[in-house]
Amino acid sequence: MLRITCPFCGERDYTEFRYGGDATKPRPVHGTSSSQAWHDFVFLFDNPKGPHREYWQHVLGCRQWLVLDRNTATNTVGDSHVPREVAAK
Amino acid sequence: MSSRYSALSLARHALSDAPWPRAWGGAEPKPSYEVLVIGGGGHGLATAYYLAKNHGIKNVAVLERAYIGSGNVGRNTTLVRSNYVIDGNTQFFEHSLQLWEGLSHELNFNVMLSQRGQIVLAHGPAQHDVLARKGNIMRLNGIDAELLDRGDVMRILPYLDYSDEARFPIYGGLLQRRAGTVRHDAVAWGYARAATELGVDIIEGCEVTGFVMTEGKVTGVETTRGRILAGRTAIAVAGHSSHLAAMAGLRLPIESHLLQAFVSEPIKPFVDHVISFGAELFYISQSDKGGLVFGGHIDGFNTYTQRGQFPKVQTVAECAVALIPSISRIRLLRHWAGIQDMTPDGSPYIGRTPLRNLYIDGGWCYQGFKATPAAGWCLAHTIAHDEEHPLNRCYALDRFERGGELDDYGIGNWTYKQ
Secondary structure (H helix, E strand, O other), X not given: OOEEEEOOOEEEEHHHOEEEEEXXXXXXXXXXXXXXXXXXXXXXXXXXXXXXXXXXXXXXXXXXXEEEEEEOOOOOEEEEEXXXXXXXX | OXXXXXXXXXXXXXXOOOOOOOOOOEOOXXXXXXXXXXXXXXXXXXXXXXXXXXXXOOOEEEEOOOOOOOOHHHOOOOEEOOOOOOOOHHHHHHHHHHHHHHXXXXXXXXXXXXXXXXXXXXXXXXXXXXXHHHHHHHHHOOOOOEEEEHHHHHHHOOOOOOOOXXXXXXXXXXXXXXXXXXXXXXXXXXXXXXXXXXXXXXXOOOOEEEEEEEOOEEEEEEEOOEEEEEEEEEEOOHHHHHHHHHHOOOOEOOEEEEEEEEEEOOOOOOOOOEEEOOOOOOEEEEOOOOOEEEXXXXXXXOOOOOOOOHHHHHHHHHHHHHHOHHHOOOOEEEEEEEEEEEOOOOOOEEEEOOOEOEEEEEOOOOOOOOOXXXXXXXXXXXXXXOOOOOOOHHHOOOHHHHOOOOOOOOOOOOHHHO
16 A cells, blocks of 8 residues: 655555655746647646656645655655745745 | 367377467568567467468567466456447457457367356446446447346346345346456467468567667667567557567557466456446456456556556455355465556557657557457558558557546546546
C-alpha cells in the first residue's frame, strides 16, 4: 500500500487521496491567447520513469492539496510539501 | 526454422522423438534495415508481419528489450470485441475483429479464437437506453448486436445475482456474439513465426537507448547491441511510449498507469461468456484451463512499477461477488499488473510523429490487445505509404490541437480521472 504524508494530517493510505497530476508544468499566464500554450499545458506530459513531483488532494481528509515527490519506477515516496510554499520558492 | 503446420505434420512429428523446433528464428542485428520496429509485443510483431505480407517490405527488424511477448500482450485479459460508439473507433475495432476471425488460418498458427459472446450489463432503464443506442450504432455499421432484457439475461447467465438484495439489480444487457477471447501468447508467437518466415529479423535482448538523428530526421537507433540504421522507425512499446518518445525529444499526451488482472484457481466450466459489469469497470470470463479471468479499473496514479496496489484487489473482488455471489469462496491463483499508456480521450495513437521517418503506435489505454491485428495492419500501411490509412486517420497524435477528440464514453476528456 502506498502511504502518503499529508502536511496537515500526517501519514495515511493513498486511498484517502486523489491523484492530481504533474506539479512541475507551469500554467500559462492568465489571459494567454495562444491555444498551443494551453494545449501543451493541458495535454502533454513528461511522464518520466523515475523522480516525479506531483499533486495529490486529501479528498477523504482535510481536502487540502499537497505536492509529493515520488519515484514512478519504484513508488518510493519522498517529501510532501504545501503547494503555496513550493510556488513561493 | 519451422515448416508449415498441418494435421499431417503433427502426425509425422508425433512418431519422432525430436522436440518441436523453436517456431521463430532469432537474429543478430545487421547494420541497417529498411524499417525498424521498436517493441516485440503483439503490435510490433503484427506491424512487421503486415509490412512484409501486405506491402512487400521484408528488410525489417523487430527490436525487443527482453523476450517477445514479455509485455502487455501476455498481461491482458485476452478479450476481443468491437462494440464501440464513435465513428473511427467503430470501424477500426470491427476491422480488427474481422482480422481476428481469419488470423489462425492466415498465420498457420492456432490463436484459439473463441467467439463465446460478450454481454455488457445494464442496471437501470437509462443505462439500457445507452446500450440500445450503442447496439443500433453497431448494427448500422454491419456489426452484430442484440439487446437483452432482464429475462434474456436470466436465461443466458442464470448464476448472476437476481435477488432483491442485489446491490445493482440487473435490468438488461447488450450481447455481441462475435466477441470472445483469444489465447494471447499464441498471438505473439504466431505473428513472430509468420514474420520470420517472410524474412523479418526478430532481435531479442536488444534495448533501444537513443535515436540517431540526421538533419531533423530519424535515421536509426542506438541500442545495447550497437547502432542500427533504418530508413523508417516505428515505436510500438505500450506503457513505455513516453519514455521512448522522450529520447527523440517528443512529449506525448500520455500518462502511464497500472491495470491489474486476476486469475482464480481452476474450476469446472461455469462462465461461458465474457461478462462486463455495468456498475463499475469489471469484466470476467473463464479460460480454457478453468480459471476465472477478471480485471477492473486502473490504480489511479501514474507509475511504471508493474506492481498493483492492494485496494484495487479488494474493489475487484467486491465487484466479482456483487455480480456472481457463488464465487465468493474461490481463491485467487495469480494476479499481476501491466503498464498502460492512458490518453486524454481514451483513444490511441497510430500514425506519423512530428519527426520525419518516425512513427508511433501507442496510447492504448484498456484496449490494446483486441486492437493488435488492426493496429499492426494500419501502422504497416502508414509506414509503407508515409501516410495514414482511412482507418487510423482519426488516431493522429495532434488531434487535441484540432478538436479531434475520440471520446467513446461521451463524458469528455480524462475519463479515467473522473
